[in-house]
Amino acid sequence: MQIWENDALALSTAIERGKLSAAELMRATLDRIEAVNGPINAVVSLRDGDALMAEARKADDSPRNGWLHGIPMAVKDLANVKGLTNTMGSPIFADNVSEQDDLFVTRLRAAGALIIGKTNTPEFGLGSHTYNPVHGVTRNPYDTTKSAGGSSGGAAAALACRMLSVADGSDMMGSLRNPAGWNNVYGFRPTWGTVPSEPVGDMFMHQLATSGPMALNPADLAALLDTMTGPDARQPHGKPHVFTAPMLASPVPQQRIGWLGDWGGALPLEVGINDISEAALRQMEDLGHLVEIIPAPFDADDMWESWITLRSYSVAAGSLALYEDPEKRKFLKPAAIWEIERGIAMTAMELHKASLVRSDWFRRTTDLFEQVDVLALPSAQCWPFDAEIDFPKEIAGVSMDTYHRWMQVVTPASLIGLPVVNVPIGFGENGLPAGLQLIGPRGSDGRLLQLAQDWHGATDWPNQRPPQFG
Numbered sequence: 107m108q109i110w111e112n113d114a115l116a117l118s119t120a121i122e123r124g125k126l127s128a129a130e131l132m133r134a135t136l137d138r139i140e141a142v143n144g145p146i147n148a149v150v151s152l153r154d155g156d157a158l159m160a161e162a163r164k165a166d167d168s169p170r171n172g173w174l175h176g177i178p179m180a181v182k183d184l185a186n187v188k189g190l191t192n193t194m195g196s197p198i199f200a201d202n203v204s205e206q207d208d209l210f211v212t213r214l215r216a217a218g219a220l221i222i223g224k225t226n227t228p229e230f231g232l233g234s235h236t237y238n239p240v241h242g243v244t245r246n247p248y249d250t251t252k253s254a255g256g257s258s259g260g261a262a263a264a265l266a267c268r269m270l271s272v273a274d275g276s277d278m279m280g281s282l283r284n285p286a287g288w289n290n291v292y293g294f295r296p297t298w299g300t301v302p303s304e305p306v307g308d309m310f311m312h313q314l315a316t317s318g319p320m321a322l323n324p325a326d327l328a329a330l331l332d333t334m335t336g337p338d339a340r341q342p343h344g345k346p347h348v349f350t351a352p353m354l355a356s357p358v359p360q361q362r363i364g365w366l367g368d369w370g371g372a373l374p375l376e377v378g379i380n381d382i383s384e385a386a387l388r389q390m391e392d393l394g395h396l397v398e399i400i401p402a403p404f405d406a407d408d409m410w411e412s413w414i415t416l417r418s419y420s421v422a423a424g425s426l427a428l429y430e431d432p433e434k435r436k437f438l439k440p441a442a443i444w445e446i447e448r449g450i451a452m453t454a455m456e457l458h459k460a461s462l463v464r465s466d467w468f469r470r471t472t473d474l475f476e477q478v479d480v481l482a483l484p485s486a487q488c489w490p491f492d493a494e495i496d497f498p499k500e501i502a503g504v505s506m507d508t509y510h511r512w513m514q515v516v517t518p519a520s521l522i523g524l525p526v527v528n529v530p531i532g533f534g535e536n537g538l539p540a541g542l543q544l545i546g547p548r549g550s551d552g553r554l555l556q557l558a559q560d561w562h563g564a565t566d567w568p569n570q571r572p573p574q575f576g
Contacts, residue, residue, distance in 0.1 A: 109134035114272035128176025132162035148263035152223035175218030183224040195229035195238030226260030247573035252490035255285030262289035278315035280516030286528040287485030287541020298523025305340035324558040350552040358556035364478035370402030374502040376488040386531035412463035422449020468522040485541035530567040
């Protein structure tokens, strides 16, 4: 086995026991990136190789300071890493060099991670297809003519190709789930508030997006989640630090899984998505879990209107200054302008109505989670699409009326901050991977990871079928 084929915890153990040096791992990582990154374009802003090798040798000569000691990581290009450009995929910030680390990056470094560069993302993270005018398109390792998904598409593709053993991502509208499903890896959106954001701007009203881990297995997911997790005294909604990694040593009890399918016909699915999802659920039944079909528990249109209202409000709040500057506005992509203009046109009562719908949906889930332990949905409504288009204009003959309508399937969890794990579930007749969302009530992060570990032990899709590339 090549060094780069190992998962993160295995590499960590090898370094701790002296069977592998950080320098050897860094050399193998840089060689792997050189060998396969070109046509995939997942890792961007890669630092100088000599400087990275020097950091790795220094790690070898230093006391171990965490499980990530000597492990190379690349951070999603929406977060600040001191000394690296944080372009957010926009020409406006193409030369923007960060002066300090974001909070979770500080935590990664404290655990020993060596930051080697960035992973690619769509412009401002908008859209589930990773392309931008600064770094270009990230392509799917299973078919380089297809999208790697997004907005954590660079992280997912880098993991699939074993350029990284573990990665961070972020998720407002499926950005840890869609690319994980499309790249045959795991992605975890934690309960909102588990991983704190940056202590800047408004910290009360915007509760849609969160950072989280991506990995080749649930054990690595849990380890990275525990590193990123923990309240920040400067922020009001932090949750207590509950370690999830130790929970994976215990088997998950039998889970009652509620299958939501196409949400009673409200969500168009491409041919094969429902079939591969139901095949995975039958496998979960074989593992001893109970699966039942759940009728659509809430009006899909009401939920969608609530979502796009609150999302546009959030995007506008974060990007208004760019829009108000005519010189910068001309560099904004149409999706960003559409979101901002919707956001600034909203009334307070429109936002209030959207939040009432969100509240109704949350109250409904409290009843649902008395009937079942986990809700299940596909991770995407379609297969990876042509990398040269911006987004699919229709699914199963149904026109998509916005740039993100094709990802409506991820909004039930995002709208109310529920934890979700994407588990890889195999490949379609087209040879492309798919994923399944497993959704739990707030605070059930550890139990979801236990369920994912149970699934991984029976399937191990990332190692069973890695991309035949490079």
